[in-house]
Amino acid sequence: MRSIKMKRDLLIVFYISMILFNCSRENGLSQTSSASSDSVKSLDALDVGLATTISIHFTYEQRQGKYIYTKYCSVCHGMEGKGDGFNAFSLDPKPRDLSNEQYMKSFTDDRLVETVREGGRGVNRSPLMPSWGGRLTKDELLYVIAYVKKFAVSTDTHK
Amino acid sequence: MNKLRIYFAISSVVFLFVLAISPLKDFFSEWRGYQLAYNEIIKELPQRIQPVDIGIKQLWVRKLDVVDRCTTCHLGLKEKALVNAKEPFRSHPHIYHDFEEFGCTICHNGQGSATSYKESKGKVKYWDKPIFPREYMEASCGKCHKEQVVIQAPILSLGRKLINEYNCAGCHKLEGRQRQWVPSLNGIGSKVNRSWLVNWLKNPKAYFATAKMPNFQLSDDEANTIADFLMTFKSFSNNAILEPLPSLLIQSSESQTATLVEIGSTRLRESRCISCHPFNGKGGYVATDLGKVASKVNLRWLYNYIKNPKHFQPNVEMPRYRFNNNDLTGVVAYMNSEYVDFDMAEPPSHTPDPLYYEKGLVLVKKYNCRGCHEIENIKNSEELGPDLSFIGSKKLYEIDFGLSGISQSLSSYIFTKLKSPRTFSSKMKMPNYELSDEQAQAIAVALLGNTSEQIPEELKIKPKPASTFTPQGKFGKLVNDLACFGCHTMFGRGRLVATDLTLEASMAKQEWIDHYFKVPYSLRPILTERMPNLFLSDDEIKTLVDYMEKVFIADSLTNDILINEATVAKGKLLYSEKYGCGSCHQINGKGGFVGPTLDKVASRLQPGWILHWLKNPQAYKPESIEPNNNFTDHEAEAITAYLMTLH
Structure with missing residues (x-):
C-alpha cells in the first residue's frame, strides 16, 4: 500500500519537473526550425531612426561603389547607368547602357571586374573605356561592380 | 521516521530533476540551434565549407579589451559563398579591417558576451550601448580615425565637413574643431538696410536658400529689437572709413547710366564673380549669393567694399580687383540695377522700444551671436551649448526626451535634435539649421564618433597638422x-x-x-x-x-625628352588606338570634355611634368580622376614626345 503511494508521489514530482522544464525552454527548439527567417524579420523591426537615407537602400559595398561610380564613371555612363553622361555624346562607340538587364546578366562578376580593371582594350572592345586597374584597388573594383549591378534591376529605385 | 525517508526521497528526486534542467537548457539553447541550422545549410551549397564544431565561439582582442561571442551564431562571416545567405550566416562585407583583429563590438556596439539574439543586440535594460543601426555605422570609424576626410567613410566625412561649415564650434566645445571665419558685425549699421536685416534675422533662408545662418525662430519683437541694436554699430574695425560715392553714381542722366551699366556688366563677367558667388542659386559655392545683394546693402558700402574688401573685413577671402574708377562705378551701377529683390516684403511697422539697446544686448548674448560673428565690445562668451567632445558616450538616463515620443536611443535623439532643435523643450536656444535628412544623419554620425572610449594611442589616426605656409x-x-x-x-x-x-x-x-x-x-x-x-x-x-x-x-620633375619622328608616331598611335585618351581629352575639336584640351599643350606644359604625370597622376593631384594606365617608360616617353609636337 505504502509503495503504491510512493510511486504516485514520484509520478507527481516527475510531472511537476517536466512542467518546470517546459517553462524554462522558451527560447529553445521552437526557434531553431525557422531561426534564420525569424532573425531577419526582427532585425528589420529594430528601431533604426528615420529611414529616408541612402544607407537604407544600399549595402555597404553598393554605397562605397556609388561614391566611386559617381566620381569616375558617371561622366560617361551617366548617373543612372544609361550611358548618357555629359561626355557620352563626343564618344563613338557610345558608352555601354548599364541598365540593360539582359545584357548585364550575360556577364559574371569576375568578367565585369576584368572589364573595369583592364578597360575596353583588355576585353577586345573599344579603347575609349580606360583601364582602372592602376587607380582602383581590388576591393574598390568589387564595390563599383556591386553598385553597377543595381542599375539593371528593373524594380529598383535609384537614389 | 518512515515519513521522513519518503520526504527525503522525494526531495532528492526533485533536486535531481532541477539539476538536469540546466544542461538541458544549454542543450536546447538558441545558439546551438543556429549552429545546427548552419551545418544543414552549408550541406546544400555547391562549395565545400567546413562545418562548425558545436560550442560557444569567442574572440578576445587584448589590445582593445574586447571579448565578443558574436561568431557563435554569425558563422559565415568569412565565407564568400554565403554573400546572399540569410542572417545570421551572411558573410561580412569587404572592409579594410579584419574582425578577428579588432573584434565586433568595437564597431557595432551591442553586448559582446551575450549569447542570445535579444541580449546581444543590447536592446535590454541597463545596457546603454545597443547595436548601431545601419545608417549610423560609420560613426564607429570616427572613434579611431580622427582625420577630416576618411575616404572609406563618406557619410562620416560629410558630417565633419558640415560641422565645419555650419560652425558648430561657435557654440559647442568640439575636440579638434576651430571656429570658422564669419563676417564681423562691426559697421553693419553702415552696411545693410534695416528692413533686410529684420527679414534676414527672422528667416535667413528666405533671402537665399543656401544661407549658412540658422533660423533662430525669433518673434517679431525680438527680431526688431536685435535689428535696432545692431544698426547702432556704425563704425568698422581698424577705423576704416567709407569714402563718398562718385558723383556719377548719385546723379547721372539715363544715357550715362546705360553706358555705366553696360561697362559694369562686361567687367562683372570678366572678373568671374560667379566662380565663387552664386547668383540666385547658380554659380560657385565658396561665397554668399549675390542675386539680391542690392536690396541688402547700400551703394556706398558696396562701392567701398569692392574697392578694398580686406579694409572692411580683414580676414575675408575676396580678391581686391584692380578696377579703375570708371570700371568700378560701372560694376556697382550694374549690380544696383540687376541684383534687386523685387519680392522683398517690408516688415510690419514698428516703434522702437526705448530700451532697445539693453534688450538687444541681452538677446544677442542669449542667442550667442558672438559665437560666430565678431562684435565690438561684446566679449567672447564661454561656450554656450553643451560640450560635444564625448557626446557619443552619453548615457541614456542623462537625456531628457521630453514629450517628443521618439524612440529612446542616442542616435535618434541627436538626429531629431538636429532636425528640429526645440522639440524636446521650448526653452532650448539652439537655432534651426533646416538640414535635410541626409545632412542631419551625416552630422549625427560624426558626433556619435566622439566617444570617451579608451582607444590605444597607437591605433588612433590623428589629423594632419594644418599647413602654416605663409609666403612673405x-x-x-x-x-x-x-x-x-x-x-x-x-x-x-x-x-x-x-x-x-x-x-x-x-x-x-x-x-x-x-x-x-x-x-x-x-x-x-x-x-x-x-x-x-x-x-x-x-x-x-x-x-x-x-x-x-x-x-x-621640383628639380626631380625636369626631364629632357628625345623627340624624333619614330617616337612621335608611336606616341600618336598609343594616344588614339591603344589607350583611347581621346575619350576625355580634345585635340583639334575631337574628343571628350572631361580632361583639359590638349590643343596647344606643348606651349603650356613642361615635358618632364607630362612624363611624370602620365606615370602616376595621383602622386601629384590625389583628387584627379585620370586613370593610372601603368605605362611603361617607353610608352610614357612616346606619348610625351607626341604631345610636345602640339604647338
Whole structure:
C-alpha cells in the first residue's frame, strides 16, 4: 500500500519537473526550425531612426561603389547607368547602357571586374573605356561592380 | 521516521530533476540551434565549407579589451559563398579591417558576451550601448580615425565637413574643431538696410536658400529689437572709413547710366564673380549669393567694399580687383540695377522700444551671436551649448526626451535634435539649421564618433597638422591681397576649388603662366569655377611669376625628352588606338570634355611634368580622376614626345 503511494508521489514530482522544464525552454527548439527567417524579420523591426537615407537602400559595398561610380564613371555612363553622361555624346562607340538587364546578366562578376580593371582594350572592345586597374584597388573594383549591378534591376529605385 | 525517508526521497528526486534542467537548457539553447541550422545549410551549397564544431565561439582582442561571442551564431562571416545567405550566416562585407583583429563590438556596439539574439543586440535594460543601426555605422570609424576626410567613410566625412561649415564650434566645445571665419558685425549699421536685416534675422533662408545662418525662430519683437541694436554699430574695425560715392553714381542722366551699366556688366563677367558667388542659386559655392545683394546693402558700402574688401573685413577671402574708377562705378551701377529683390516684403511697422539697446544686448548674448560673428565690445562668451567632445558616450538616463515620443536611443535623439532643435523643450536656444535628412544623419554620425572610449594611442589616426605656409615679402602681400588661398592650395594650405599650385612652375611654362594672368581662360570649358581676370599690372605679374619660378618647382620633375619622328608616331598611335585618351581629352575639336584640351599643350606644359604625370597622376593631384594606365617608360616617353609636337 505504502509503495503504491510512493510511486504516485514520484509520478507527481516527475510531472511537476517536466512542467518546470517546459517553462524554462522558451527560447529553445521552437526557434531553431525557422531561426534564420525569424532573425531577419526582427532585425528589420529594430528601431533604426528615420529611414529616408541612402544607407537604407544600399549595402555597404553598393554605397562605397556609388561614391566611386559617381566620381569616375558617371561622366560617361551617366548617373543612372544609361550611358548618357555629359561626355557620352563626343564618344563613338557610345558608352555601354548599364541598365540593360539582359545584357548585364550575360556577364559574371569576375568578367565585369576584368572589364573595369583592364578597360575596353583588355576585353577586345573599344579603347575609349580606360583601364582602372592602376587607380582602383581590388576591393574598390568589387564595390563599383556591386553598385553597377543595381542599375539593371528593373524594380529598383535609384537614389 | 518512515515519513521522513519518503520526504527525503522525494526531495532528492526533485533536486535531481532541477539539476538536469540546466544542461538541458544549454542543450536546447538558441545558439546551438543556429549552429545546427548552419551545418544543414552549408550541406546544400555547391562549395565545400567546413562545418562548425558545436560550442560557444569567442574572440578576445587584448589590445582593445574586447571579448565578443558574436561568431557563435554569425558563422559565415568569412565565407564568400554565403554573400546572399540569410542572417545570421551572411558573410561580412569587404572592409579594410579584419574582425578577428579588432573584434565586433568595437564597431557595432551591442553586448559582446551575450549569447542570445535579444541580449546581444543590447536592446535590454541597463545596457546603454545597443547595436548601431545601419545608417549610423560609420560613426564607429570616427572613434579611431580622427582625420577630416576618411575616404572609406563618406557619410562620416560629410558630417565633419558640415560641422565645419555650419560652425558648430561657435557654440559647442568640439575636440579638434576651430571656429570658422564669419563676417564681423562691426559697421553693419553702415552696411545693410534695416528692413533686410529684420527679414534676414527672422528667416535667413528666405533671402537665399543656401544661407549658412540658422533660423533662430525669433518673434517679431525680438527680431526688431536685435535689428535696432545692431544698426547702432556704425563704425568698422581698424577705423576704416567709407569714402563718398562718385558723383556719377548719385546723379547721372539715363544715357550715362546705360553706358555705366553696360561697362559694369562686361567687367562683372570678366572678373568671374560667379566662380565663387552664386547668383540666385547658380554659380560657385565658396561665397554668399549675390542675386539680391542690392536690396541688402547700400551703394556706398558696396562701392567701398569692392574697392578694398580686406579694409572692411580683414580676414575675408575676396580678391581686391584692380578696377579703375570708371570700371568700378560701372560694376556697382550694374549690380544696383540687376541684383534687386523685387519680392522683398517690408516688415510690419514698428516703434522702437526705448530700451532697445539693453534688450538687444541681452538677446544677442542669449542667442550667442558672438559665437560666430565678431562684435565690438561684446566679449567672447564661454561656450554656450553643451560640450560635444564625448557626446557619443552619453548615457541614456542623462537625456531628457521630453514629450517628443521618439524612440529612446542616442542616435535618434541627436538626429531629431538636429532636425528640429526645440522639440524636446521650448526653452532650448539652439537655432534651426533646416538640414535635410541626409545632412542631419551625416552630422549625427560624426558626433556619435566622439566617444570617451579608451582607444590605444597607437591605433588612433590623428589629423594632419594644418599647413602654416605663409609666403612673405612682396609675393606674400599679393597673395593676401588677391586671396589666392580662397581657391588655390599651396604647400597644403588653401582650398581646392582650383588647381594646386605647389608644383606650378614645374608643370607650366613661364611664358604661359605670364600670359594666363593677363588673359585667363578655362582649360575645362564645363567648369563654373574659372580663374577671374584680376586686372593685374605688369609689375605685379612679374612678382608672382618670379616667385613661382623659384619656389613652386621640383628639380626631380625636369626631364629632357628625345623627340624624333619614330617616337612621335608611336606616341600618336598609343594616344588614339591603344589607350583611347581621346575619350576625355580634345585635340583639334575631337574628343571628350572631361580632361583639359590638349590643343596647344606643348606651349603650356613642361615635358618632364607630362612624363611624370602620365606615370602616376595621383602622386601629384590625389583628387584627379585620370586613370593610372601603368605605362611603361617607353610608352610614357612616346606619348610625351607626341604631345610636345602640339604647338
